[in-house]
Amino acid sequence: MKIVRAKDYDDMSRKAADIISAQVMLKENSVLGLATGSSPIGAYQQLIKRCEAGDLDFSQVTTVNLDEYCGLDPSNDQSYRYFMNVNLFNHINIDPANTNVPNGICQDTESECARYENLIQKLGGIDLQLLGFGHNGHIGFNEPGSAFVAETHRVDLTESTIQANMRNFNSKDEVPRQALTMGIRAIMQARRIVVVVSGEGKARAVRDSVRGPITPQVPASILQLHRNVTLVCDEPALSLL
Numbered sequence: 429m430k431i432v433r434a435k436d437y438d439d440m441s442r443k444a445a446d447i448i449s450a451q452v453m454l455k456e457n458s459v460l461g462l463a464t465g466s467s468p469i470g471a472y473q474q475l476i477k478r479c480e481a482g483d484l485d486f487s488q489v490t491t492v493n494l495d496e497y498c499g500l501d502p503s504n505d506q507s508y509r510y511f512m513n514v515n516l517f518n519h520i521n522i523d524p525a526n527t528n529v530p531n532g533i534c535q536d537t538e539s540e541c542a543r544y545e546n547l548i549q550k551l552g553g554i555d556l557q558l559l560g561f562g563h564n565g566h567i568g569f570n571e572p573g574s575a576f577v578a579e580t581h582r583v584d585l586t587e588s589t590i591q592a593n594m595r596n597f598n599s600k601d602e603v604p605r606q607a608l609t610m611g612i613r614a615i616m617q618a619r620r621i622v623v624v625v626s627g628e629g630k631a632r633a634v635r636d637s638v639r640g641p642i643t644p645q646v647p648a649s650i651l652q653l654h655r656n657v658t659l660v661c662d663e664p665a666l667s668l669l
């Protein structure tokens with residue numbers, strides 16, 4: 429695992445955007461796996477600036493997002509589809525038809541998960557997967573548990589994730605309890621993985637993922653088995669390493 433040390437959140441965001449930009453420049457029709465949350469927002473802002481400046485072209489790029497809350501439709505400002513539109517897609521020259529997020533309001537979860545899994549396979553897998561770490565070491569919404577789940581699946585969010593995500597909702601009751609998430613296989617089959625991690629609150633997750641045993645109790649620890657992972661962390665996130 430390569431660890432890139434960043435001074436602070438802005439530096440982390442620039443460095444992550446550099447890697448993503450290089451990917452898109454070297455392969456115009458890249459498949460990018462994307463994440464939501466506070467960690468990648470700065471990197472998305474960088475990508476938007478570079479696209480606006482004419483330095484980056486997303487016209488042939490396809491994206492697949494990691495996850496979506498169950499029960500939130502795309503017009504809900506807490507849905508991950510809404511987040512991606514507002515924080516990235518609406519501001520770059522990507523074809524909206526080439527942006528994919530699991531459908532959180534599907535009638536049939538099983539067939540939606542199978543559809544998403546097939547879509548990723550049909551695209552030929554993911555060239556670059558961007559990840560954040562949950563405080564509990566989750567990646568996507570693969571929560572700590574007794575086994576790694578390979579495929580796209582529906583998951584019950586843990587109390588710690590519900591608490592962490594509460595900051596975006598008016599009350600804890602409004603935070604969805606379930607989500608659809610890409611499984612460990614599609615993430616691990618990505619040809620390159622870039623993780624952005626910021627803040628002291630994530631230091632334990634970084635330490636356990638990088639130095640701890642590989643265990644489903646810390647889902648991100650599986651990344652130790654991937655050949656091409658770059659962790660871009662600010663100083664506080666690295667404080668326990």
Ligand code: F6R
Binds near residue numbers: 467561562
């Ligand atoms: C988001 C996702 C999550 C987040 C993680 C960190 O699509 O899959 O795994 O990356 O919860 O969230 P932030 O960046 O908000 O701390």
